[in-house]
Amino acid sequence: METQLLSTFVAVARRASFSAAAAELGYTQAAISQQIAALESDLEVQLLTRRPVAPTEAGARLLEHAESLLLRLEAARADVARVTRAPAAALAVGATPLAAVTSGLGFALARLRRERPRLKVTVRCADSRATVTAVARGDLDLGLVDGLTAPGDSLAPLAPLTALGVAETAIAAILPAGHPLAGRPGVSLASLADARWIDAPGVAAPLADVRRVAGVEGFRPAIRYDGTDAAALAALAAAGHGLTLLPLAAMPAAVAAAGLAVSSVPVTQPPVVHRVEVVGAAARPGSPAAELIRLLTG
């Protein structure tokens, strides 16, 4: 099981296509086909169905491991590289859009720059996967990622990286102002399973995650929003294109931008929160990264 094969397996599974993966990785389709065949013959199981291309039961198991394995491989390379490279007097932070808002990153960075005026700080906004990958590669010193969990539960643990909880806030369903549910004190997630939903993986939690925490099927996307802007998402919800979930802490800004035509109803069942975690490689005490972690969590 060479890492090369695992890497193309992940690419194929993610794109659900041999040819798309080939284009992505710079191989021909035939090469991809051969690599998957080699992997399947090594493990003596079919890993992917063809037409449509989707992981089998065994493939799903492997995929879980492979993603974390490849992440750790990146981390190993970065860790080794850190030995030779001198520690830069700069701090690179990544964050998902909602994590940046609800973690108080802005305030923490302001205080950090007051304490260390000469420190160069760069912030990069991206989705959770890209942020974690960048941290693992060493491109970022720290990343703030978010997701939906039960209160107190951590997000899916990330093998080589340390993760610390930064904030947990209640979530709310965003509705048009005239919606029947508007004004209710709370709502159960399961009761919204059959509503029309906005699929907004760049901002809100992926609908698959919503299904997982709700424990029921449903939450079918009626429309997809590919941006990273919570206000734009709220505007779509206000216009009645579908529902979405946002942390209450992110609401004021989004509501204001949408012209107050929306209403938010806290989700009360099951107990679910929007959680933000800071992930990073082991940071030396006193380093800018360690300092920022202290400011974020303390």
Add this chain to the structure above:
Amino acid sequence: METQLLSTFVAVARRASFSAAAAELGYTQAAISQQIAALESDLEVQLLTRRPVAPTEAGARLLEHAESLLLRLEAARADVARVTRAPAAALAVGATPLAAVTSGLGFALARLRRERPRLKVTVRCADSRATVTAVARGDLDLGLVDGLTAPGDSLAPLAPLTALGVAETAIAAILPAGHPLAGRPGVSLASLADARWIDAPGVAAPLADVRRVAGVEGFRPAIRYDGTDAAALAALAAAGHGLTLLPLAAMPAAVAAAGLAVSSVPVTQPPVVHRVEVVGAAARPGSPAAELIRLLTG
């Protein structure tokens, strides 16, 4: 960075020899040399010093990642294999010698067999590394491993496997009956750094671990004991060959077997305990493995 290369790197680092690793892996020395050279040129760092063969700073970093990476690779293979293979109505448990004694494994297994008389149980005794590897490979359903930590701390976390604390007991230094320290109510670990020690990696904690928890150098081996029997180790200590550390819970049996010619003094500084953890892949609720975990921890 292919897994093949990482695997030979780990073998070379562990044996501290290219030729020994070659013999172990069934290659020629030249091939090993080429593989290490390829890895070093890929990462653009020297990973090993030659004569003597030892990890450099960068190599040590890579080694940490590589061992856990290869373990996880085994786990991935086992996980995929589990999908096809029908779940066996048997339970395979591994344990280190001291873990088996101090965890109450015998009692837990007795109760389990009373609850499920038809269940086939096999127990395998080996060192921590072998036990963890076997669990990762799926050869064992559960493993009991032990080590020295601060109270409440877990042992070094193992990426893909879940670990749960089972028992923590105080440790004691084992001395000949007439030793000046015999009869003292307690002793600090650091004060024993310059004594003669028995290196017994098959039973007691490796001396490197003792150094780590004591926080000082020393603890040089005067004699090596390669067996896995605590009583034999206690007998060596009684005969004055050197000191060793054993959990207090394992003492009665060992002392009785050695004919009472030994004395044990609890280690009081720093706060250190002998901790036993049960490790396993995710077990379905109601499975024999889950049941045994409940009996061990509950």
Add this chain to the structure above:
DNA sequence: CCAAGTTACGAGTCACGTAAGGATT
């Protein structure tokens, strides 16, 4: 001077690309 790792070189294998073949929509 011997043990142990490196380098050179030839041979076999392996993985890729091209191209043709089949299956599914």
Add this chain to the structure above:
DNA sequence: AATCCTTACGTGACTCGTAACTTGG
């Protein structure tokens, strides 16, 4: 018919083993 994956086959690169070379204790 078009798309997409698979199979066949030739070529090039890679990796291994043999053997000569080098270096350090």
